[in-house]
Amino acid sequence: MSFSVVRSELRQNETRTDELLAQLATRQSVDDAxxxxxxxxLNASSAQISQLERLAASEPQTSREHVVQRHKEIMEEHQLQLRSLVAKLTQDQQRRQLLSSVKAEAEAYRSGSGSGGHTEAAEAEYMLHERGRIDNSLNMTDRILAQAYETRDEFDRQTSVLANVQRRVFQSASQVPGINVLISKINTRRKRDSLILSAIVTACFLMLWFFA
Structure with missing residues (x-):
């Protein structure tokens, strides 16, 4: 199939995509179909663009490269537009559901609080109650985040302090004459004492077992 034929089919798909996106923009909710x-x-367009790339590579021409690049940009615009529309429609639908739920709760609360002059007062009280609950949730979230940040900063500070102390100890030890020899002797003595203690414990165990 020639370059011009593939491009013609691709342009038809692009036109059809524009039409479908325009239809989707008029919907009240996400239309799965x-x-x-x-x-x-879009998948078919992607395959056609790949085919154009192969045809352009077989007969290198600057104009063809520009054409392929432009079709890529159009497809990316269509993909972005689709994602944006789906996100917007989903958000609008969730907002309507939330408003409907709040309205239903307000109606139920108003019905339970009587009618007449008490209706407006009950509705105002309900809205104040809801606002207070939201404010409390936000304040609690802020406090939790603040504590988390403080804990993280404290861990970072302690880690930095321990690293500085360890570095200073090593630096000081390296500057004291004979310190390495002294540390080596201490370690050797500890190992020797451990071996002697192990031997004594083993001998006692053997004596108890022998005379038992």
Missing amino acids: LCREVDEI
Whole structure:
């Protein structure tokens, strides 16, 4: 298949994608069927772009390279537009559901609080209660985050202090004449004492076992 034929089919897919995205933008919620159709066309467009790249490579021309690059940009724009529309429609749908839920709760609360002059007062009280609950949740979140940051900073500070102390100890030890020899003798003596203690314990165990 020639370069021009593949490009013609690709442009048809791009036009169809524009039409479907325009339809999706008019929806009140995510249309799964439209989204699937757009995905299928985008996959076909991606395959066609790969085919154009191979044809352009077989007959290198600067104009063809520009054409392929432009089709890539159009496909990326379509992918971004699809993701944006889906995110927006999902957010709008969730917002409507939340408002509907709040309205239902307000209606239930208002019905339970009587009618007439008490209706507005009950609704205002309910809204103040909800606002207070949200404020408390936000304040609690802020406190938790602040404590987490303080704990992290304290760990970092302690780690830095321990590293400095360890570095200074090693530096001081290296500057004292004979310190390495002294430390070696101490370690040797500890090992010797450990061996003697182990031998004594073993001998006692053997004596107890022998005379038992």
